[in-house]
Amino acid sequence: xxxxxxxxxxxxxxxxxxxxxxxxxxxxxxxxxxxxxxxxxxxxxxxxxxxxxxxxxxxxxxxxxxxxxxxxxxxxxxxxxxxxxxxxxxxxxxxxxxxxxxxxxxxxxxxxxxxxxxxxxxxxxxxxxxxxxxxxxxxxxxxxxxxxxxxxxxxxxxxxxxxxxxxxxxxxxxxxxxxxxxxxxxxxxxxxxxxxxxxxxxxxxxxxxxxxxxxxxxxxxxxxxxxxxxxxxxxxxxxxxxxxxxxxxxxxxxxxxxxxxxxxxxxxxxxxxxxxxxxxxxxxxxxxxxxxxxxxxxxxxxxxxxxxxxxxxxxxxxxxxxxxxxxxxxxxxxxxxxxxxxxxxxxxxxxxxxxxxxxxxxxxxxxxxxxxxxxxxxxxxxxxxxxxxxxxxxxxxxxxxxxxxxxxxxxxxxxxxxxxxxxxxxxxxxxxxxxxxxxxxxxxxxxxxxxxxxxxxxxxxxxxxxxxxx
Ligand code: ADP
Numbered sequence: 001x002x003x004x005x006x007x008x009x010x011x012x013x014x015x016x017x018x019x020x021x022x023x024x025x026x027x028x029x030x031x032x033x034x035x036x037x038x039x040x041x042x043x044x045x046x047x048x049x050x051x052x053x054x055x056x057x058x059x060x061x062x063x064x065x066x067x068x069x070x071x072x073x074x075x076x077x078x079x080x081x082x083x084x085x086x087x088x089x090x091x092x093x094x095x096x097x098x099x100x101x102x103x104x105x106x107x108x109x110x111x112x113x114x115x116x117x118x119x120x121x122x123x124x125x126x127x128x129x130x131x132x133x134x135x136x137x138x139x140x141x142x143x144x145x146x147x148x149x150x151x152x153x154x155x156x157x158x159x160x161x162x163x164x165x166x167x168x169x170x171x172x173x174x175x176x177x178x179x180x181x182x183x184x185x186x187x188x189x190x191x192x193x194x195x196x197x198x199x200x201x202x203x204x205x206x207x208x209x210x211x212x213x214x215x216x217x218x219x220x221x222x223x224x225x226x227x228x229x230x231x232x233x234x235x236x237x238x239x240x241x242x243x244x245x246x247x248x249x250x251x252x253x254x255x256x257x258x259x260x261x262x263x264x265x266x267x268x269x270x271x272x273x274x275x276x277x278x279x280x281x282x283x284x285x286x287x288x289x290x291x292x293x294x295x296x297x298x299x300x301x302x303x304x305x306x307x308x309x310x311x312x313x314x315x316x317x318x319x320x321x322x323x324x325x326x327x328x329x330x331x332x333x334x335x336x337x338x339x340x341x342x343x344x345x346x347x348x349x350x351x352x353x354x355x356x357x358x359x360x361x362x363x364x365x366x367x368x369x370x371x372x373x374x375x376x377x378x379x380x381x382x383x384x385x386x387x388x389x390x391x392x393x394x395x396x397x398x399x400x401x402x403x404x405x406x407x408x409x410x411x412x413x414x415x416x417x418x419x420x421x422x423x424x425x426x427x428x429x430x431x432x433x434x435x436x437x438x439x440x441x442x443x444x445x446x447x448x449x450x451x452x453x454x455x456x457x458x459x460x461x462x463x464x465x466x467x468x469x470x
């Protein structure tokens with residue numbers, strides 16, 4: 001596999017002006033590749049190129065941009081194998097999951113290609129016509145995290161391009177490689193300056209936040225960094241879409257058939273080794289079924305094959321980085337100290353790599369850090385409840401409001417409870433299901449704005465009302 005990477009600025013590949021940094025494979029703790037590191041001067045050049053390219057790109061036709069997104073999707077698809085392996089090496093997830101990440105990127109790209117950007121006729125009479133148009137914003141910066149590096153970059157970049165904006169991408173310093181390749185691919189199809197990428201850590205992110213020629217930031221990451229971005233973006237009133245952390249609750253109603261839901265609950269909680277903003281992070285089970293759910297979920301956890309995501313048969317990878325690994329281990333240690341019972345896992349796996357087994361924690365309740373905070377790792381606390389109204393109150397007693405779910409054999413009853421959850425999305429008998437045509441985003445401190453669907457696309461535009469007196 002080609003392990004040479006460059007920034008893309010104004011259509012050209014470039015070395016980083018700062019010293020390269022290592023990208024670490026979390027399964028081996030070895031270096032995958034050296035990543036070029038951009039300077040703030042290179043960021044300025046990338047933004048200037050994007051600003052210049054916007055002048056003609058905004059005038060490109062709708063048909064042209066549609067066709068182009070389809071060609072980019074074709075190109076990504078034809079390189080699925082290489083991209084998926086790169087994602088495994090830098091991120092750690094099992095190969096099959098990385099393949100679905102790439103193919104998800106293809107699906108989202110095609111969906112954006114096919115969306116119509118509406119022109120709404122607000123009023124039409126014999127003497128006047130009022131039309132509502134949508135105009136691109138200008139230079140959009142995308143700042144991405146390390147959990148789904150490729151797919152989230154696609155989520156940010158494709159709607160921006162589709163609506164006629166130009167882009168500067170800044171991937172996470174932990175997982176920049178698949179995004180560098182993605183931008184290389186897109187750059188084969190678009191005029192110079194339409195897509196640019198500058199790598200680096202918080203300092204480049206902060207420089208993006210304050211840059212006066214950037215018109216919008218689409219950010220997926222932690223709430224704390226989202227707050228920094230919001231403060232920094234005030235200078236030129238950047239538009240923001242902030243997809244931040246969550247601490248999603250799942251509530252299992254007492255009539256639920258455990259055999260029918262436990263596998264789905266497990267997958268929802270441990271998707272991507274639990275490193276998913278809208279994963280199920282705390283499970284409330286009625287006391288009458290508590291024991292049964294604990295036992296079944298433990299059995300499923302024990303069946304996972306933990307290892308290097310490139311190895312045959314492995315379906316559970318490492319935690320992506322050492323800092324997150326330490327955080328997860330500390331939360332579990334703290335829960336033990338508070339008297340919780342670890343039913344399986346609960347100890348880091350010795351050896352190279354950041355391996356932590358799927359861990360189920362019982363006899364735990366709200367007020368423990370593992371329940372109250374987003375663990376963002378392979379651990380699920382299971383909490384017993386007696387009264388469903390109390391479970392809903394506990395689910396809502398959180399600053400986060402990304403997703404939540406209710407599980408039951410009576411989907412109407414579950415829907416009624418689900419509608420009481422304070423979250424951007426409430427699922428019934430599933431969790432963490434997202435799709436390109438469905439607006440997704442959080443409330444409270446999980447952020448604001450949505451991605452996906454027409455509503456998500458229109459966040460890359462501003463209103464332009466044409467009021468014509470005939
Ligand atoms: P994590 O702590 O899990 O890495 P972050 O929210 O800090 O999550 O990181 C997500 C993205 O935000 C990364 O690309 C990171 O480099 C970037 N980032 C970190 N700090 C800042 C900041 N102060 N301003 C802008 N971006 C930042």
